Amino acid sequence: MAGGPRERWTSKRGFILAAIGSAVGLGNMWRFSYLAAENGGAAFVVLYLAATLVIALPVLLAELALGRGSQKSPIQALTLYGGRRWKPLGLVFITSGFLILSYYTVIAGWALRYGLVAIASGFDPNAAERFGEVASGWDAFGYHIAFMAFTVFIVVGGVSRGIERTSLVLMPMLFALVVGLALYAATLDGASAGYAYYLKPDFSKLLSLNVLKDATGQAFFSLSLGMGAMLTFASYLGRDVNLPRAAMIIAGADVAIAFIAGLVVFPMIFALDLSADVGASTVGALFITLPKAFAEMGSVGRGVGILFFAALIVGALTSAISLLEVVVSSAIDSLGWRRRPAGILLGIAITALGAPSAWSTDILGVVDQIANNILILGGGFALSIFVGWVMAGSIEEARVGTADVAWFGTWRNLLRYAVPAFLFFVLVYDAIPSTFRAIAGLF
Numbered sequence: 328m329a330g331g332p333r334e335r336w337t338s339k340r341g342f343i344l345a346a347i348g349s350a351v352g353l354g355n356m357w358r359f360s361y362l363a364a365e366n367g368g369a370a371f372v373v374l375y376l377a378a379t380l381v382i383a384l385p386v387l388l389a390e391l392a393l394g395r396g397s398q399k400s401p402i403q404a405l406t407l408y409g410g411r412r413w414k415p416l417g418l419v420f421i422t423s424g425f426l427i428l429s430y431y432t433v434i435a436g437w438a439l440r441y442g443l444v445a446i447a448s449g450f451d452p453n454a455a456e457r458f459g460e461v462a463s464g465w466d467a468f469g470y471h472i473a474f475m476a477f478t479v480f481i482v483v484g485g486v487s488r489g490i491e492r493t494s495l496v497l498m499p500m501l502f503a504l505v506v507g508l509a510l511y512a513a514t515l516d517g518a519s520a521g522y523a524y525y526l527k528p529d530f531s532k533l534l535s536l537n538v539l540k541d542a543t544g545q546a547f548f549s550l551s552l553g554m555g556a557m558l559t560f561a562s563y564l565g566r567d568v569n570l571p572r573a574a575m576i577i578a579g580a581d582v583a584i585a586f587i588a589g590l591v592v593f594p595m596i597f598a599l600d601l602s603a604d605v606g607a608s609t610v611g612a613l614f615i616t617l618p619k620a621f622a623e624m625g626s627v628g629r630g631v632g633i634l635f636f637a638a639l640i641v642g643a644l645t646s647a648i649s650l651l652e653v654v655v656s657s658a659i660d661s662l663g664w665r666r667r668p669a670g671i672l673l674g675i676a677i678t679a680l681g682a683p684s685a686w687s688t689d690i691l692g693v694v695d696q697i698a699n700n701i702l703i704l705g706g707g708f709a710l711s712i713f714v715g716w717v718m719a720g721s722i723e724e725a726r727v728g729t730a731d732v733a734w735f736g737t738w739r740n741l742l743r744y745a746v747p748a749f750l751f752f753v754l755v756y757d758a759i760p761s762t763f764r765a766i767a768g769l770f
């Protein structure tokens with residue numbers, strides 16, 4: 328077993344920023360905007376907010392309670408409270424971490440490449456035609472490796488010296504960048520068409536099962552839930568932190584940044600009349616339309632675009648760190664590995680696993696669906712049952728340092744009944760069948 332006491336965050340603020348760093352990432356900017364574009368703009372935003380509040384927030388508090396209560400990484404946390412028969416769920420979490428990180432750094436690599444090329448020579452007006460070249464093949468693989476190397480570098484630095492310090496510097500910067508970009512976007516002629524699309528719901532799309540699934544999946548993905556990332560981060564916390572308050576701050580910041588990112592993306596796309604490209608939305612949407620917009624805006628566009636990709640890279644990095652940390656902390660706790668070799672070896676293994684996603688954006692899209700629709704939603708389903716029914720003292724753990732208010736009972740009832748029932752419904756009627764269709768579509 329690894330020696331020494333468990334690592335710790337040095338401050339509450341450090342933990343909160345690291346957790347927000349995990350939550351805020353490609354999900355808020357890349358995934359949120361393409362799903363919103365695909366699912367009728369504001370209609371999607373409304374469902375996403377509702378899903379975050381009613382379904383995802385209770386699961387976030389559950390993960391925080393399980394992590395802090397156990398002081399362990401996922402497998403050991405689950406077996407501590409639930410016995411060995413819960414070990415497979417821990418293995419599912421680790422598999423999710425592997426799989427998500429394997430394509431997450433591919434997309435982050437696209438952002439890295441756009442940012443660097445923009446600094447060197449500006450944006451390519453033919454970005455749309457050239458997207459395939461950038462997004463797949465050796466090029467994509469090279470940037471995927473580079474991004475993973477940064478991620479490994481920070482994680483091997485440790486919880487407080489690597490992850491916490493990075494988040495303390497990068498998260499305020501990210502926030503300032505996104506707000507600044509939204510203010511700039513508001514000055515563009517024609518921005519109002521973008522706001523209208525983004526903020527006026529198309530109610531005909533509001534209650535389709537497919538939109539409901541996408542909104543719920545997005546709420547979970549964006550809050551890094553259902554695969555043990557928040558659990559792992561909370562396992563480095565002491566008992567002096569108010570978990571419900573932390574959960575609300577994390578969720579609030581995550582939603583706010585996703586929302587503000589929409590205020591950047593949609594006005595720009597509409598101001599430059601690129602909305603037709605959005606209609607044909609795919610995983611590449613953000614990487615096709617925005618560079619085109621930046622190229623058309625000339626030298627100002629170049630500066631704005633560089634800042635935009637800087638924000639994307641920063642967000643992606645702090646999220647990738649948390650994904651790798653799930654896997655690394657499990658290797659430390661369960662296999663007795665040391666942090667440095669664990670980070671390096673697992674980073675290499677995950678990079679290799681990402682090769683197919685670097686090779687083809689179609690494969691990447693399907694892996695994203697498997698991870699989200701099945702692993703994360705399924706993981707969230709199992710977690711709500713675990714903390715709702717199996718974990719003894721879950722309410723006591725969640726309310727350490729807070730007053731005994733009635734809503735802890737409501738929280739547990741949500742975890743026991745509403746959340747699993749809803750997730751089960753979404754999984755069976757849409758998420759699982761649509762993922763299998765997507766897999767079949769590859770062949």
Ligand code: PHE
Binds near residue numbers: 355427550556646650
């Ligand atoms: N929440 C991150 C994002 O929105 C992605 C992520 C998912 C990170 C799961 C960790 C775990 O980009």
